[in-house]
Amino acid sequence: MTTKKQAKANALKKQHAYEARVAAKRRRRERIIRVTALVTAGALLLGGGLAVLLIAMHENNQAKAASTTEATASSTADDEVTLESGWAVSPEPPDPSYAEDRTWTATLATSQGDIVVELDGAAAPQAVASFVELAKEGYFDGTDCHRLTTSGIYVLQCGDPTGTGTGGPGYRFGPVENAPADDFYPAGTVAMARVGGDGESMGSQFFIVYQDSTIPSDSAGGYTVLGQVVEGNGSVSRVAEAGTITGDTDGPPAMSVIVNEVSVS
Structure with a gap:
């Protein structure tokens, strides 16, 4: 059983990891909004084909960035709950x-x-x-x-x-x-x-x-x-x-x- 001091420290650690995940999600959402606006403008000027390509490339890059960011946050968050047996x-x-x-x-x-x-x-x-x-x-x-x-x-x-x-x-x-x-x-x-x-x-x-x-x-x-x-x-x-x-x-x-x-x- 954890002590009150350990519980408090654990809670703080989880809070920091949680805030990191939320901040990463917010940054991704803001980037998607900005890029979507640019893609829409591109579609009007250059046609739908290029716009679709840009969206696909952007989403792929965002997914890679998100995976890296969230993996870092999650590895911190999961330290206390990783179990090897049971x-x-x-x-x-x-x-x-x-x-x-x-x-x-x-x-x-x-x-x-x-x-x-x-x-x-x-x-x-x-x-x-x-x-x-x-x-x-x-x-x-x-x-x-x-x-x-x-x-x-x-x-x-x-x-x-x-x-x-x-x-x-x-x-x-x-x-x-x-x-x-x-x-x-x-x-x-x-x-x-x-x-x-x-x-x-x-x-x-x-x-x-x-x-x-x-x-x-x-x-x-x-x-x-x-x-x-x-x-x-x-x-x-x-x-x-x-x-x-x-x-x-x-x-x-x-x-x-x-x-x-x-x-x-």
């Missing part, structure tokens, strides 16, 4: 029996306050088994909540050690468990994120619903509900009120949320 690198998820068919209490010690969640091991055994075992390994420690949505659906998404929305453990699992039949997810719901249309794509990413939301099912069904927030939903609401760092309705939260440690009992 479930994090396993090709198979923990057995559902690890959830022990009981209610677990998970405490997420975050930079915005503690969030206490009751996990339903009976209703969602596979998801809870995975969450509990990853938490015991320290997989979530030092990670940041990378996504906030503020329109249509109201969720804060966490659990990705890379902070990109694409990271996770070595395994994926499914199918969907314990999804509401009416697609209604009340405030405080904790559910598993997954790829659209793929019920076998769950890993470590989860989302906290901070305001009643109707989230439509897709071809794979709904979203696995593994628990409910029993303390600390106000902390998530404060983050939501601050909005995203870009001002969009879907993006990184302006008020950084770093999960310093997750304990389960």
Whole structure:
């Protein structure tokens, strides 16, 4: 278990890495806007063929630059969560029996306050088994909540050690468990994120619903509900009120949320 001093240092390190990623994304967006304007002017003067070529060349160069910048930021961010053994690198998820068919209490010690969640091991055994075992390994420690949505659906998404929305453990699992039949997810719901249309794509990413939301099912069904927030939903609401760092309705939260440690009992 990390000490308070270690947690603070870890949080600061994550915050710096987070700010570096956000700054890199902002610079790329500004460059794309400038180049798009130039390309549009070129299209008017020289015809569409040259414009398409310029766009393709620009996007390729930007992708290379972005990969270098984000790899540097991510390598700093991931130092504390790189695990060489256990479930994090396993090709198979923990057995559902690890959830022990009981209610677990998970405490997420975050930079915005503690969030206490009751996990339903009976209703969602596979998801809870995975969450509990990853938490015991320290997989979530030092990670940041990378996504906030503020329109249509109201969720804060966490659990990705890379902070990109694409990271996770070595395994994926499914199918969907314990999804509401009416697609209604009340405030405080904790559910598993997954790829659209793929019920076998769950890993470590989860989302906290901070305001009643109707989230439509897709071809794979709904979203696995593994628990409910029993303390600390106000902390998530404060983050939501601050909005995203870009001002969009879907993006990184302006008020950084770093999960310093997750304990389960």
